Amino acid sequence: MTAFERYGKLRIEGQRLVGEDGRNVRLFGMSTHGLAWYPQYVCEETFRALRDSWNVNCIRLALYTHEYHGYCTDGDKQELKTLVCKGIDMAVSLGMYAIIDWHVLGEQTPLTYADEAVCFFEEISGKYPGCPNLLYEICNEPNRNAGWDEIKKYASRVIPVIRKNSPEAIVIVGTPNWSQRCDLALEDPLSFDGLLYSFHFYAASHLDKERALLERCLKAGLPVMVSECSLTEASGHGELDLESSESWFSLLDEYNISYMTWSLSASKESSSVFCSGCKKLSGWEDEDLKPTGLWFRNRFRSEKN
Ligand code: IDC
Numbered sequence: 001m002t003a004f005e006r007y008g009k010l011r012i013e014g015q016r017l018v019g020e021d022g023r024n025v026r027l028f029g030m031s032t033h034g035l036a037w038y039p040q041y042v043c044e045e046t047f048r049a050l051r052d053s054w055n056v057n058c059i060r061l062a063l064y065t066h067e068y069h070g071y072c073t074d075g076d077k078q079e080l081k082t083l084v085c086k087g088i089d090m091a092v093s094l095g096m097y098a099i100i101d102w103h104v105l106g107e108q109t110p111l112t113y114a115d116e117a118v119c120f121f122e123e124i125s126g127k128y129p130g131c132p133n134l135l136y137e138i139c140n141e142p143n144r145n146a147g148w149d150e151i152k153k154y155a156s157r158v159i160p161v162i163r164k165n166s167p168e169a170i171v172i173v174g175t176p177n178w179s180q181r182c183d184l185a186l187e188d189p190l191s192f193d194g195l196l197y198s199f200h201f202y203a204a205s206h207l208d209k210e211r212a213l214l215e216r217c218l219k220a221g222l223p224v225m226v227s228e229c230s231l232t233e234a235s236g237h238g239e240l241d242l243e244s245s246e247s248w249f250s251l252l253d254e255y256n257i258s259y260m261t262w263s264l265s266a267s268k269e270s271s272s273v274f275c276s277g278c279k280k281l282s283g284w285e286d287e288d289l290k291p292t293g294l295w296f297r298n299r300f301r302s303e304k305n
């Protein structure tokens with residue numbers, strides 16, 4: 001039975017992500033690296049292997065907006081949209097969930113490309129009206145001076161565009177400081193239903209202080225998704241901190257928080273799951289995986305699905 005057959009259409013009840021029958025659901029899986037960098041993993045073979053061998057139930061499709069052939073800069077819009085749609089179609093046909101991630105990063109504030117975001121989300125939600133497998137992440141990581149007010153303003157423009165076509169779609173909203181300030185959303189939430197606020201961590205850089213902030217928000221009942229995390233430093237490089245990782249995941253387990261892992265690639269970075277140079281799209285052996293890959297594959301396999 002696929003995850004989608006088991007849970008069906010998801011919704012947010014208070015703080016919880018639940019399935020059609022009201023039972024708790026946890027989404028867990030891989031985030032792609034930038035789709036323009038590593039398009040090869042958006043294929044049936046890879047998604048199927050992640051589902052069947054790694055027990056993954058969700059894929060996050062990271063569409064960079066600004067850097068490296070970003071969708072709003074020098075990227076090929078048509079090609080990138082085709083990839084996004086291919087990823088969604090495959091997740092649907094394999095009974096998985098997909099998160100479409102408008103990967104705000106280099107531009108710092110989501111307001112920079114708000115007009116493009118409106119067009120993009122209008123088009124995608126129009127192509128997939130009411131699609132129950134699809135979650136919308138509208139701004140990966142606002143950062144530096146981008147404040148919660150700006151994010152709210154942006155979200156208030158984009159969410160109604162999505163909800164016009166998919167009135168009950170779950171929307172994931174990034175928070176200031178690289179999606180580490182979900183406390184600001186707790187103090188001053190958006191007025192829409194069906195939202196998850198995102199919190200991101202990289203276990204070797206983010207430690208007790210950040211965990212305490214997330215825990216405080218979870219205790220207070222904030223609906224949260226960890227739509228990106230890894231075991232390394234926030235640069236995506238460096239050593240893994242396994243002790244900190246265990247502490248993060250015991251907190252996530254306590255509240256049944258969904259999480260997506262950075263990244264599905266064979267880049268040189270220690271945060272990518274495949275060894276650099278590995279070209280396989282499925283059938284990965286232990287020796288094809290970096291320590292991050294081995295750790296997460298075990299973790300996914302231990303999840304109930
Ligand atoms: C990093 C990539 C790296 C790329 C860089 C580009 O791993 O190859 O050069 O972005 O800007 C995030 C971001 C995510 C980062 C990742 C690691 O969401 O885009 O990817 N990270 O730095 N937040 C915290 C860490």
